[in-house]
Amino acid sequence: MEGTEAMNSTAAAETDADHEAEPILACTICRDVQDFDLLIEDMEAELGERWGDLSFADATVFLAQPEASSMEFIAIAIDEEDEANVGTIADLITAAVKRDIKVLVIAEEISPMVLHQLLKLGAKEFVPYPLPEGALHDAIARIRTPEPVPEPAAPAEVTPRAVKPDDGRDGVVIPVHGLSGGVGATTFAVNLGWELATMSKDDAPRVCILDLDLQFGAVATYLDLNRREAVFEMLTNTETMDSESFMHALLTFNDKLHVLTAPADMLPLDLITPTDVERIIELARHNFDYVIIDMPSTVVHWTETVLNAAHIYFLLLEMDMRSAQNALRLIRALKAEDLPVEKLRYILNRAPKFTDLAGKSRVKRLAENLEITIEVQLPDGGAQVVQACDHGLPLAEVAKKNPLRREIQKLAKSAHELNRAVAAGK
Numbered sequence: 001m002e003g004t005e006a007m008n009s010t011a012a013a014e015t016d017a018d019h020e021a022e023p024i025l026a027c028t029i030c031r032d033v034q035d036f037d038l039l040i041e042d043m044e045a046e047l048g049e050r051w052g053d054l055s056f057a058d059a060t061v062f063l064a065q066p067e068a069s070s071m072e073f074i075a076i077a078i079d080e081e082d083e084a085n086v087g088t089i090a091d092l093i094t095a096a097v098k099r100d101i102k103v104l105v106i107a108e109e110i111s112p113m114v115l116h117q118l119l120k121l122g123a124k125e126f127v128p129y130p131l132p133e134g135a136l137h138d139a140i141a142r143i144r145t146p147e148p149v150p151e152p153a154a155p156a157e158v159t160p161r162a163v164k165p166d167d168g169r170d171g172v173v174i175p176v177h178g179l180s181g182g183v184g185a186t187t188f189a190v191n192l193g194w195e196l197a198t199m200s201k202d203d204a205p206r207v208c209i210l211d212l213d214l215q216f217g218a219v220a221t222y223l224d225l226n227r228r229e230a231v232f233e234m235l236t237n238t239e240t241m242d243s244e245s246f247m248h249a250l251l252t253f254n255d256k257l258h259v260l261t262a263p264a265d266m267l268p269l270d271l272i273t274p275t276d277v278e279r280i281i282e283l284a285r286h287n288f289d290y291v292i293i294d295m296p297s298t299v300v301h302w303t304e305t306v307l308n309a310a311h312i313y314f315l316l317l318e319m320d321m322r323s324a325q326n327a328l329r330l331i332r333a334l335k336a337e338d339l340p341v342e343k344l345r346y347i348l349n350r351a352p353k354f355t356d357l358a359g360k361s362r363v364k365r366l367a368e369n370l371e372i373t374i375e376v377q378l379p380d381g382g383a384q385v386v387q388a389c390d391h392g393l394p395l396a397e398v399a400k401k402n403p404l405r406r407e408i409q410k411l412a413k414s415a416h417e418l419n420r421a422v423a424a425g426k
Contacts, residue, residue, distance in 0.1 A: 023070045027052040029059040029092060030077035030106075031085075036129060039077055039106055042136040056088050063095040073102035073143050075136075076118075077129065080109045090121055097122035102143045106131070112268050116232075119265070169206065171285040172311045172419055175293040179317045179326040184349045186213075187385060188316060188378070189294040190222045191405065194394035195412035196290050197257040205289035205416065208250065208258040210280065212306075213296040214269055217262025223253045224392025227264040235263065238276040246283045258288065269296060274305040281309045299330065304339060312415075313343045318350055319362060327370055344372075351377035376411060379403040 025047055030036060033053045043051050054062055062068055074096055076089060096103050105118055108129035119126060125139040176192070178185030189209060197207040211217040214235075220227050234241055234249040250258045260280075284291040293306060307313055315330070317323035327346075334341045346367075352359020367374045381395065381404030388398045395405035 022050055024052050025050045025072045026074060027054050027059075027062075027071065028075045028077055028106075029054050029056060031056065031082060033077070035079070036077045036106065038131045039075070039129070039136070042131055043075070046137060046140055056085065056092065059092055060088070060095070063092065063099065063101075068101065069099055071099075071101050073104055073124075073140070075104045075106055076123075077106040078110060079107070079129070080111075083111065083114055086114055086117070090118065093118060093121045093123055104139055104143065112266075113271070116265055116267065169286055169289055171206075171208075171288045171291045172415075173281060173285060173291045173293065173306075173309050174312055174314065174415075175295050175306050175310050176314045176316065177295040178297045179315055179330065180320075180322045181297060183316045183318050183323065184378075184385075185297070185316045186218045186222060186294050187389060188314070188347070188349070188408065189292050190219055191394050191396070191408045192412055193257050193290070193292045194253075194396060195409045196292075196416060198396065199412065199416055204256070206258075206287070207256075207290045207292065208260070208284050208288040210260045210284060210291060210293045211262040212272075212277070212293055213262055214267040214271060215262075215296065216266075217294065217296075218389075219259055219294055220251075220261035222389045222392060223257070223259060223394075225251045225253065225259055225261055227261050229264060231261055232263045232265070232267070235272050235276065235280075238272075238279045241279060241283065243283055243287060246280070247287065260284075269298060269300045272302060274302040277302040277305045278309070281306070299333065304337065307334070307339055307343060310343050312345050314345050314347055316347045316349050319348065319352070319359070319366065324366060324370065327372070331370070331372070345376070346372050346374045347376040347378060348374045349378045350380040353379070376407070378407050381405070 026043070028036070028039060028043060028051070030053070033040060059074070074092075076092065078089060082089065093103050102125075103123040104125045104127065105115070105123045106127050106129050107115055115126065124143055127135045127139050174192075176185050176189040193207050193209045196205055198204060209219055211219040219225075228249065228251070230249045234245060250260050252258055281291065281293075293310075295303070295306065315327065317327055331341060331344075334344075348363060352363065363374060363377070381399075381402050384399040384402050385395065385404060388395050391398065395402050396409070399405060
């Protein structure tokens with residue numbers, strides 16, 4: 001019996017030594033790990049005993065110690081109560097990044113602005129809490145995947161060139177608003193902007209597109225432009241913005257069309273205020289002849305600001321019930337607030353063909369039921385439209401004879417001629 005007990009003691013000692021020899025690969029950092037019981041379970045499943053838990057105060061001390069260098073990653077778990085302590089959390093992320101320790105953020109009901117700030121500081125991954133099945137496993141796998149070797153610097157012509165201010169103009173503001181998803185509002189905005197910008201080889205107007213859909217804006221995608229951090233910085237600091245900083249945030253497409261892309265990250269639509277939007281539009285008007293604004297389909301508290309600043313406000317819809325119902329809701333809302341609904345211009349996309357008499361009749365009934373006038377009917381451009389968007393090019397560059405392109409070109413010329421006539425009459 002004594003021999004058996006001695007062997008068991010020896011085996012236990014060897015097991016303890018093995019555990020001590022295995023370094024800790026990761027640790028969770030949170031106010032109270034018991035508030036994140038699902039995280040405990042998933043960490044044990046992924047790392048066994050090779051992880052630990054620290055409070056915010058203990059983590060600050062630990063990350064300053066030499067042994068912290070052996071860590072693969074830290075998982076910072078936070079909820080809405082931790083937003084008041086965001087400064088300490090930001091310092092932890094900064095300290096970990098300096099020691100080449102990857103940072104994973106586990107967040108429950110954290111505001112998008114706080115989350116964006118933490119990711120901007122260098123956190124590699126974000127996983128919502130409660131943890132979706134397999135989410136922690138996938139995040140750890142991505143953290144452990146070696147980062148690709150950076151490509152050589154791009155040729156100078158690929159780098160966006162600085163855009164100089166050209167104050168003194170009084171541009172026409174043309175918002176484009178889709179009444180439901182997929183009606184082609186961004187496609188229309190991009191191609192209208194390009195047609196205006198290429199109106200003349202010698203005296204083309206100066207055109208800018210503002211993508212104010214801060215969450216799903218696709219103007220950058222449709223023109224194959226990079227999204228820049230300068231956009232977020234400008235949107236969150238418009239009180240110090242001037243023409244130079246505004247123009248610096250823009251990119252150019254083929255040196256003819258200027259674009260303020262949507263931010264790189266998905267942001268809340270109330271990130272910007274009506275005052276911010278007013279400042280942006282005012283600077284855009286001073287620097288461009290035409291300011292096209294790609295609006296989110298959602299009506300927000302600064303939609304009124306854009307409508308008041310607009311010369312013409314295009315609303316795109318299709319021949320379906322959702323567009324009709326949304327148009328009716330929007331018209332009622334604007335009239336209830338006594339807003340200038342006379343600026344609204346309705347554009348029917350994917351309209352029936354000329355020979356489709358039944359379709360023409362449905363269009364007429366739609367307009368009568370909504371008590372509106374559908375002034376422009378755009379034909380279905382077919383597969384070429386999708387191909388042009390996927391390639392990041394306007395229709396004029398890949399399908400000049402496309403029927404949709406031709407109609408947008410006619411509309412651009414008509415709008416430009418009308419604007420010149422009005423300007424000449426002043």
